[in-house]
Amino acid sequence: MLTVLGFAMIATFLVLIMLKKMSPIAALVLIPALFCVAVGQGAQLGDYVIDGVGKLAPTAAMLMFAIVYFGVMIDVGLFDPIVRGILRFCKADPVRVVVGTAVLAAIVSLDGDGSTTFMITVSAMYPLYKRLGMSLVVMTGVAATANGVMNTLPWGGPTARAATALKLDAADIFVPMIPALGVGLLFVFVLAYVLGRRERKRIGYLTLDEALVPESDAVLVTTGGGATKGPGGAAKGACGATKGPGGAAKGAGGASKSAGGTAKGPGGAAMAEGGDSDGGSGERGGSLATATAGTGEGEDGGFQGLDPDRATLRPRLYWFNAALTVALLAAMILELLPIPVLFLLGAALALTVNYPKMAEQKERIAAHADNVLNVAGMVFAAAVFTGVLTGTGMVKHMADWLVGAIPEGMGPHMALVTGVLSLPLTYFMSNDGFYFGVLPVLAEAGAAHGVSPLEIARASLAGQALHMSSPLVPAVYVLVGMAKVEFGDHTRFTVKWAALTSLVVLAAGILFGIV
Numbered sequence: 001m002l003t004v005l006g007f008a009m010i011a012t013f014l015v016l017i018m019l020k021k022m023s024p025i026a027a028l029v030l031i032p033a034l035f036c037v038a039v040g041q042g043a044q045l046g047d048y049v050i051d052g053v054g055k056l057a058p059t060a061a062m063l064m065f066a067i068v069y070f071g072v073m074i075d076v077g078l079f080d081p082i083v084r085g086i087l088r089f090c091k092a093d094p095v096r097v098v099v100g101t102a103v104l105a106a107i108v109s110l111d112g113d114g115s116t117t118f119m120i121t122v123s124a125m126y127p128l129y130k131r132l133g134m135s136l137v138v139m140t141g142v143a144a145t146a147n148g149v150m151n152t153l154p155w156g157g158p159t160a161r162a163a164t165a166l167k168l169d170a171a172d173i174f175v176p177m178i179p180a181l182g183v184g185l186l187f188v189f190v191l192a193y194v195l196g197r198r199e200r201k202r203i204g205y206l207t208l209d210e211a212l213v214p215e216s217d218a219v220l221v222t223t224g225g226g227a228t229k230g231p232g233g234a235a236k237g238a239c240g241a242t243k244g245p246g247g248a249a250k251g252a253g254g255a256s257k258s259a260g261g262t263a264k265g266p267g268g269a270a271m272a273e274g275g276d277s278d279g280g281s282g283e284r285g286g287s288l289a290t291a292t293a294g295t296g297e298g299e300d301g302g303f304q305g306l307d308p309d310r311a312t313l314r315p316r317l318y319w320f321n322a323a324l325t326v327a328l329l330a331a332m333i334l335e336l337l338p339i340p341v342l343f344l345l346g347a348a349l350a351l352t353v354n355y356p357k358m359a360e361q362k363e364r365i366a367a368h369a370d371n372v373l374n375v376a377g378m379v380f381a382a383a384v385f386t387g388v389l390t391g392t393g394m395v396k397h398m399a400d401w402l403v404g405a406i407p408e409g410m411g412p413h414m415a416l417v418t419g420v421l422s423l424p425l426t427y428f429m430s431n432d433g434f435y436f437g438v439l440p441v442l443a444e445a446g447a448a449h450g451v452s453p454l455e456i457a458r459a460s461l462a463g464q465a466l467h468m469s470s471p472l473v474p475a476v477y478v479l480v481g482m483a484k485v486e487f488g489d490h491t492r493f494t495v496k497w498a499a500l501t502s503l504v505v506l507a508a509g510i511l512f513g514i515v
Contacts (some may be wrong), residue, residue, distance in 0.1 A: 005396030009035040010428050013385070013471065018488040019066060024471065028381035032388035041392050053380055058340050059474050060379040063115050064372050065343035067478070069328075070119045071368035072350045075312035078321045083124045094134055094203065095196030098142055099511050101125050102192035105143040106185060109150030111329045112157070113203060113339070114468060114475030117147050123481040134484050139145040141469075141494035142192050145501050146480060148465035149184045152177065155333045158426075158464055161435035164455040166443050173457045176514050184465065184505035191497055206353060208316045285301040312364070314354050349482025371481060378477040386472060395429055399438045401443065414446030415455040415515040419506040422463030423499055427470045435460065462506040 013031050016022045022030070036045045042232070073079065086104060087259045090096040104124060108117045121143045129139050152159055154170045163170040265382045314321070332339055351361045402421060410417050425434050443456045469476055469491065480490050509515040 002392065002394050002397040005035055005039055006389065006398045007391070009394065013499075014491070018492055019486050020486065023486045024375055024442060024477070025381045026445055028378070028385045028471070034389045035394075036392060039394075041391050044391060045388070047422065048387040048391030049384050050387075051284065051391060052383035052385075056379055056383040056386070056474070058338065060376045062343055063341040063474055065340065065347045066113070066115050067119065067371050067375060068365065068368055069343055069350055070116060070123075071371070072354060072364055073321060074119075074123050074324060074366070075310075075364060076314040076317065076321055076350075076354050077312075078318065078325065079120060079124060080308070081119075083127075087122055087128065090128060092132060093196075094132065095193060097125070097128055097132065097134060098138055098192045098196035098199060099189060101139050102142045102188050104147045105146040106150055106188070109147045109156075111154050112155040113150065114147050114473070115478045116329075117150075118143060118475055118479040119482065121175070122479065126483060133203050134432075135202075135455075136483050136490050137493040138195050138199060140479050140483050140490045141155060141497060142188070142195065144469045144494055145191070145465050145498045146188045146489075148468035148498060149181055149188060149501065149505065151464045151468060152181055152461045154500035155335075158431055158435065158461055158467075161431055162439060162460050163253075165435045165439050166457050168454060168457055172450070172454060173461075177458050177461060177509065179512050180505050180509035180514055181461075181506035184501055187501055187504045188465075193503070211296075219475045259265050317354055317467050320353065321350065321464065327504060328376070339428045365514050371478070374481045375474065375477050378481075379474045382472055382474065390433065395433055396437065399425065399429075399441070403438070403441050406445070411445065411449035412450060412451065414442060414451045415459040416506075418442045418446070418510070419459035419462040419515060420423040422460050423466050424463075424500050426463040426467040428472075431467065455515050458509060459506065462502050462509065464500040465505065466495065469494045470497050 009031060012035075013027050016031070017024050023289065033045060036042055036048065082104070086100050089102050102122065104292055105117055105121045108120045111117070118233075122139070125139055125143075128134075129136055151157065152174065154160060158168050159174045162168070163173055177338075185330075210435050240393060326348065332341050336342075351364060355361045355364055402425070406414075406417055418439070421438075422434070425438055429438075439456065439460055442460075443453045446456050447453065466497050471487070471491070476490070477487070479485075480487050505515070
């Protein structure tokens with residue numbers, strides 16, 4: 001009974017958020033509450049929720065102060081050189097933009113923390129996706145999948161959990177898996193190339209106006225349909241000359257032809273004309289968002305990219321901020337202090353040094369308050385979901401049912417079985433629940449048929465590419481929140497590609513004789 005209700009609760013949650021019938025926060029709270037009552041344990045709901053909140057409180061604290069810290073680092077200009085480098089590489093080609101997203105996410109993932117990876121990646125790439133009218137779910141999907149593969153690093157979490165649960169050495173698990181994980185990461189880059197080609201076909205091959213990146217290497221100033229001024233003082237359009245599938249689009253002040261029509265705004269403003277987005281994000285067919293030339297106000301209420309002249313920049317403190325960030329990441333990897341404490345100290349120090357005036361500190365905190373509130377709220381809502389799943393015994397019954405459903409003849413192939421099961425189980429369960437609750441059972445079953453616990457542990461890492469888009473992973477809400485993408489849209493787009501990536505990692509592991 002609990003097995004059926006557990007699967008029904010998860011299915012109900014996913015269907016409602018993918019169909020956009022409920023917001024993720026409401027679904028994470030109300031659906032488990034109703035199912036808790038349905039199994040006759042409504043009286044214990046409070047205990048389950050408090051237990052779940054207690055377990056996720058450190059994660060919420062970490063995300064809150066990580067958002068403030070990296071938000072301040074973005075404000076002061078620490079990542080501006082990265083953005084300029086990405087822009088020089090991308091050259092407004094959708095293929096290069098998507099591949100650049102995968103490369104950036106993979107590199108930043110070396111710190112082992114998904115939330116910081118997503119904050120840096122979205123901050124760097126979001127203006128470019130908006131400027132070129134690209135689908136934002138492509139950005140979130142590629143970033144999440146790349147981070148999922150890299151999440152298997154020994155300091156990323158899953159490898160350490162597998163080593164602890166099976167009393168193995170983390171290096172013995174991870175090092176032999178490097179070739180298979182390398183194949184998985186290469187597949188992500190190929191996937192990014194394919195998705196980029198699809199985006200190029202959808203919106204055309206674009207060229208950035210020279211005014212966007214002048215000789216001083218200034219980064220994007222405005223996004224959406226905002227206009228910038230060229231060298232001669234003339235206002236030019238958001239993307240310079242834009243060739244879309246339906247025709248040509250000229251900058252502000254000229255005729256804009258998109259999808260067979262012509263639109264001209266007052267005072268030379270380019271007006272958007274039709275064309276739906278892919279996955280609910282980005283303009284289509286070369287059409288530009290409504291904007292008045294020279295104002296920098298776009299469709300999203302004047303969103304500013306990384307403006308090279310913004311008042312929050314602190315160029316004289318660049319190397320201090322760089323050293324502080326490197327020290328913070330090193331301390332995380334070395335586990336000198338708990339991660340929430342490190343980010344708390346880092347955020348306080350960054351605010352104090354960069355903005356010594358109290359008014360400036362309050363202004364910076366207020367600027368990032370929306371992200372903090374959204375993410376923290378989502379984490380505590382997820383605590384209700386995980387608390388009920390665990391407290392009612394649903395997750396244990398589901399795991400036992402899945403393990404019991406394995407045919408006896410599959411015993412010698414328990415590594416393969418573990419790899420396949422890691423996809424759904426790490427998606428529907430927390431990593432703690434899978435590695436400490438299910439993996440030992442699978443390892444014991446494998447040992448009875450002569451399968452090494454090392455093979456079981458390595459195979460269990462295969463599902464991490466999919467795990468990073470699970471509704472139970474707090475970092476994914478940082479990703480979709482900063483990218484302004486609906487979680488349901490992200491799920492619908494990403495799950496199939498992430499699952500395929502996980503299967504590629506597993507297949508490579510089998511091919512190389514690792515699992």
